Amino acid sequence: MSGRTGHTGKRITEKLSDDALREATGKDWPQWFEVLDAWGATSRTHTEIARHVREEHAADGWYAQSVAVGYEQERGLRQVGQSSTGEWRTSGSKTIEASAARVIEAFADDAVRRRWLPDAEVSLRTHRPAKSVTADFKDAEGTTTRISVTLTVKAPEKTVVGVGHEKLRDAAEVAAYKVFWRERLAALKSLLED
Structure with a gap:
């Protein structure tokens, strides 16, 4: 990134x-x-x-x-994507025509995750089936950050997935991951809706 x-x-x-x-x-x-x-x-x-x-x-x-x-x-005390503590973070979301269980498993199951998120190493920290995941996220360059995935169920086969990405280095990385998650969540949507 x-x-x-x-x-x-x-x-x-x-x-x-x-x-x-x-x-x-x-x-x-x-x-x-x-x-x-x-x-x-x-x-x-x-x-x-x-x-x-x-x-x-x-x-x-x-x-x-x-x-x-x-x-x-x-007043220049904080940039877009920077928290009040100085930490950099971004987020993304996507509505997917799939059950909450299928969506969260796409993050938790290594084989499924590699199909839509191929260039990252994800180490689960917590996994609440059909609800949420938190994980350490290592990019292709070996930098480890943290992601939090939450779901909002809109219907039995309609789920909004939200990804929060924390511990980023700077505004440039925030911008890059904003685009990254837009693309990756679109790939996840495509995979689960096919």
Whole structure:
């Protein structure tokens, strides 16, 4: 995965519009940035910022977190794909016309997994049949990261699979794995739906 550059993720300020934010919190992005700058948020932790937004400005918890992330991204304290602890992560999801049991086994069973995820070594840490998997993920270059797979059952033969990929090195790796998981989950969908 290393060697790839560029970042395809969007800042939260691009995903959550000024209008939607104002409707939910009473302030748009520029107003939040002004309030947080005046409070000295650039020298505060993510938790402190979110708490301040929630407790002092009565914003719902999800919006308080979103405002904190948006502020951190806008002020260069955090990049897209970077957690509040500095860890890099990405995720992907896909709806597959297959049972939860079949989808999770496609991650847990080595032979099936190699058919849609051929160039990675996966070592299971936890496996809850038809529910979830966590695993160490070693790429072709020998770098080990961590994946968490969760399922949402929409119907007996319709499952949404979500993959969270953590312990990535930087924004370039986040961008590369975003594309990687889009491609690999499409391959999984194709395999299970054929």
